[in-house]
Amino acid sequence: MGAATLGATLSCALPLGPGDRIQLGHGSGGKLSAALLKHCFLPHLGNPTLAQLGDGAVVSVEAGEIVVSTDSFVVSPLVFPGGDIGSLAVHGSLNDLAMMGAEPRWLTAGFIIEEGLLLAELTRIVQSMGDAARAAGVPVITGDTKVVERGKGDGLFINTTGIGVRYSRARPAPDRARPGDAVLVSGPIGRHGMAIMAARGSLGFEGALESDSACLWPMVRGLVDLLGEELHVLRDPTRGGVASALNEIAAASGVGVVLQDGLLPIPEAVNAACEMLGLDPLYVANEGMFVAFCPHALAAEALRTLRAHPLGEQAAVVGRVVADHPGFVVLETALGTQRVVDLLPGDQLPRIC
């Protein structure tokens, strides 16, 4: 009869009206929490494991190595061209696993909701999260919801933890770059960050700017299949952009990186928006492309593999690894001049992910 009572309560409290908002009680672990779970979360994230609603989830693993990655998402605004905080939270953690050469298997989700958030907005974001997880074939197996008072949060923060398994012998790592490696990018640079800036109204236009937020694993898997252990480095250049990612790799591997300006696939709209704001596209966050390092002799075939994937049509070899200037990334222009691409001290664009 407890279950019956709960059911009756649920059907009273919901379905939701268009103006219903999150109350503190939705985070209580009581009847309102149960209603939120039943009407907002389970319909979109539901799967047999999540539906058990225990203190956690149980999944079977083979013996071997598992890979774990966690990320909190605080992007503002919550919805932007090309995605929202829900799809971004899925792609972000899955991509971190992919960058370690791991096949993503499971996701957890923790929601910190500000009192007053429209239930309809939350539901749309959860639906988008569920769509992204389903498209990637990775279920959300357990989750948690907390509510904070109005003014103590900012609509919605989402933490996701991704768990994956090693896919093959590939062991890409930031310290495995070697002189002679080619530096590849899998797609256009700077789209996510500039789409967020456009959505914030910072540009006075949105236009052609759309986030690249996407699950990278299918494209990465192709590269892993091709290159195996010769895939030296993989990195998704999110916060801090391509420049920061390459600086970290150069430092970790004790090598120099030379980028060739003319080869960088930077969309015209990103260039224009960056010029308006005085930003450098190399420091702008990406959420659907990666940099890869492999021996130069394998670069052409790697490029063909990337370009065969819809997300990789603009993949390019953009530079090379050298023994000179270890720890430094240098940009070479068509005129042969060079400038150092340094690590930024702080944020160019806060709350981009």
Added chain:
Amino acid sequence: MGAATLGATLSCALPLGPGDRIQLGHGSGGKLSAALLKHCFLPHLGNPTLAQLGDGAVVSVEAGEIVVSTDSFVVSPLVFPGGDIGSLAVHGSLNDLAMMGAEPRWLTAGFIIEEGLLLAELTRIVQSMGDAARAAGVPVITGDTKVVERGKGDGLFINTTGIGVRYSRARPAPDRARPGDAVLVSGPIGRHGMAIMAARGSLGFEGALESDSACLWPMVRGLVDLLGEELHVLRDPTRGGVASALNEIAAASGVGVVLQDGLLPIPEAVNAACEMLGLDPLYVANEGMFVAFCPHALAAEALRTLRAHPLGEQAAVVGRVVADHPGFVVLETALGTQRVVDLLPGDQLPRIC
């Protein structure tokens, strides 16, 4: 030289002065982020896996079942008698694993920090988190830090995801309560919630109220060793307290639960504080005790096992499972009167964990 440059920057930016505060740039993924990681997080949370600082962490598992649990912590205030958000975030996720009969192995940590938080306060909390993790023997293997603008957060939110492995054949679950089971509690009721209320100044005194926040696994392991599959249900009654936990179990198992008022170990300070605020201790959150269900014939031995542990000195058999009134929890007084202990609609005490 990138590494050298980074090192130089770190020693410039830090060690921290007593008045230093978190800036947005600490969440950028740039030099300030690196400095924060090096001077605040790694000294206290560091271990060989975390120190690799990849996009995620790699750990080895045996073939079998892993258990995963995630929780976001938004407790206010950040520090309270008996703990803080850091130790609570460790205990909370580890206890969720323990409640599923899993041995905790690894933790992840995601920090959402409000601009302006004192670095010294953050560091104290991270240290407390590290101490709790070390005491439990469970390393934090990967993490993430985000910073939000002043007024868009509330000091600090922490998400932890715990990963454990099944410890034995024990399969405690909320739907396995059976008529004839005894209901045990492992320790005193209501301490965490009332310690938080005291820390908020709601009582006008703090006095004897201290949170029970603790890692339950060592005590649970003893019970699992003793009872095996006869350990039917385990639950840590956090948000919503003992009443909500028992209601969920009664509903999931389709049984009735009868509690005996006189047997409940409720500290005098908790009773007094609850009376002042018009609260019922049965609905107050706990973070260092659990309820367990096992066949009545095994209850005495189970009780001895619990009491042999320092956290279990006040363990007690507090009730029984009946076939009557399925889904309902009933409290029986010494006079023989009964009242229904229902599920609350919303929060008694928001942001208790």
